[in-house]
Amino acid sequence: MTPEEFELDKSTNSFVQIALFRNVQNTKELKAMLLSGQLECSMINPALILAPFQIVIAVNKAVLSENQKKLTTRNVFTEVLYNLSASKNITQSLKRFGINEDDKSLVVVAIRKNEISSLDRVLPLISGDQCPIGEIKSLTDITLIQKTYNVKDEELKASQLLDSIVSRISAKDIFTFKM
Amino acid sequence: MENFEGFEKVRQGAEARIYVGKYLGKLTLVKERFEKKYRHPDLDASLTKDRIKAEIRAIMRCKIAGIPTPAIYLVDLERRSIFMEYIKGLTVKEYVEKSEAEFSEIRVDGRGNLNNMLHQLGLRIGHIVARMHCSNIIHGDLTSSNILICPGNCDGGSELEEFGIDELMVTIRDSLCRSPSNQDYKLVIIDFGLGKTDSSAEDKGVDLYVLERALLSTHPKVAPKTLFPAIMKGYTDKCGKSAPEVIAKLDEIRMRGRKRTMVG
Numbered sequence: 375m376t377p378e379e380f381e382l383d384k385s386t387n388s389f390v391q392i393a394l395f396r397n398v399q400n401t402k403e404l405k406a407m408l409l410s411g412q413l414e415c416s417m418i419n420p421a422l423i424l425a426p427f428q429i430v431i432a433v434n435k436a437v438l439s440e441n442q443k444k445l446t447t448r449n450v451f452t453e454v455l456y457n458l459s460a461s462k463n464i465t466q467s468l469k470r471f472g473i474n475e476d477d478k479s480l481v482v483v484a485i486r487k488n489e490i491s492s493l494d495r496v497l498p499l500i501s502g503d504q505c506p507i508g509e510i511k512s513l514t515d516i517t518l519i520q521k522t523y524n525v526k527d528e529e530l531k532a533s534q535l536l537d538s539i540v541s542r543i544s545a546k547d548i549f550t551f552k553m
Numbered sequence: 554m555e556n557f558e559g560f561e562k563v564r565q566g567a568e569a570r571i572y573v574g575k576y577l578g579k580l581t582l583v584k585e586r587f588e589k590k591y592r593h594p595d596l597d598a599s600l601t602k603d604r605i606k607a608e609i610r611a612i613m614r615c616k617i618a619g620i621p622t623p624a625i626y627l628v629d630l631e632r633r634s635i636f637m638e639y640i641k642g643l644t645v646k647e648y649v650e651k652s653e654a655e656f657s658e659i660r661v662d663g664r665g666n667l668n669n670m671l672h673q674l675g676l677r678i679g680h681i682v683a684r685m686h687c688s689n690i691i692h693g694d695l696t697s698s699n700i701l702i703c704p705g706n707c708d709g710g711s712e713l714e715e716f717g718i719d720e721l722m723v724t725i726r727d728s729l730c731r732s733p734s735n736q737d738y739k740l741v742i743i744d745f746g747l748g749k750t751d752s753s754a755e756d757k758g759v760d761l762y763v764l765e766r767a768l769l770s771t772h773p774k775v776a777p778k779t780l781f782p783a784i785m786k787g788y789t790d791k792c793g794k795s796a797p798e799v800i801a802k803l804d805e806i807r808m809r810g811r812k813r814t815m816v817g
Binding site: 380381382383384427430431434435438442526528529530531532533534537538540541542544545547548549551 | 606
């Protein structure tokens with residue numbers, strides 16, 4: 375199955391590739407490889423993802439920060455996890471949006487620039503079933519998302535949850551959200 | 554905007570240029586605060602940054618308080634730009650002007666219907682301004698061009714389909730006429746370029762005063778007797794206890810103008 379691909383800001387010449395996996399057997403090893411910097415990708419907990427657009431917004435911001443030499447975290451892949459969170463606490467953001475050792479499903483995010491992508495090297499390492507990204511809906515935990523992003527019902531009277539989330543991702547350097 | 558293919562310039566003001574185009578798959582509006590050559594570059598850069606930040610803060614505060622504002626897709630201080638959701642709708646200015654023209658043409662009793670509809674619209678505007686003020690958000694430049702009216706079912710940014718102005722007019726008018734308090738249409742506040750957070754009655758009074766002056770000059774036929782009184786009624790209804798103080802301030806500001814005298 376080919377991963378879903380979205381074009382990022384034209385100035386970056388980059389695309390984001392997103393793939394969803396279920397029934398993953400080797401999350402523990404994958405996490406170890408991520409931590410030792412062997413995998414050029416981000417792995418995200420799907421429970422906190424409402425729609426691919428949420429990832430696209432976070433990755434776009436991360437790639438632009440990298441180009442502008444303004445990364446807050448170690449590399450562009452940890453930056454994606456940090457960006458996804460509305461909090462400025464790096465450790466907490468990576469922990470919440472990253473994967474845990476006993477997770478059975480995960481979202482893999484890689485960046486393709488020109489014809490070069492790190493995804494081809496990552497995908498064979500995952501022992502699990504790749505599914506269409508549309509299936510993420512069945513893994514999304516809306517209650518957890520609302521709690522994590524602190525979106526109250528009052529706000530949802532005037533805004534879609536996805537809009538509230540992407541706005542928080544975009545504005546977090548400027549606006550301090552109550553967590 | 555340099556190196557930006559696929560975007561089309563649609564407006565230019567004194568502070569910023571507005572571009573519309575597709576970005577990350579969504580119909581997006583870019584507000585670029587361009588360089589002012591007459592300013593020292595350092596001062597210009599820091600003023601621009603501060604203004605973009607103030608605008609974002611006001612938008613987010615409104616959003617959290619349940620006041621419709623565009624979704625933010627990217628804040629790029631380097632490119633002096635805010636990328637946000639493009640909202641399909643009419644400005645209240647466009648809507649009122651078109652309605653005035655159409656109603657007076659078509660029907661003999663056009664005035665009555667028009668007034669009724671504008672009264673409903675005014676109430677809703679009053680409610681929304683009251684909610685902003687209750688959250689201590691000052692817009693700073695309330696005019697009928699900075700309030701959008703759009704059908705409630707419009708999911709901004711989602712599709713790049715063409716929406717005819719006439720079609721929009723009909724949809725909006727239908728929902729306004731059908732039942733006064735319905736949620737078939739929504740009002741979205743835009744352009745927080747002069748926004749700030751302040752809890753003083755003076756600032757809220759000035760906010761209303763700016764709106765009144767803008768409406769009186771933009772819509773001289775309907776603003777004095779219909780639109781603005783309805784806004785004030787809506788404002789008072791929703792604002793509760795703090796309304797009298799703000800309205801007293803508004804009266805005071807009407808006498809002296811927006812700026813306080815520095816004498817004494």
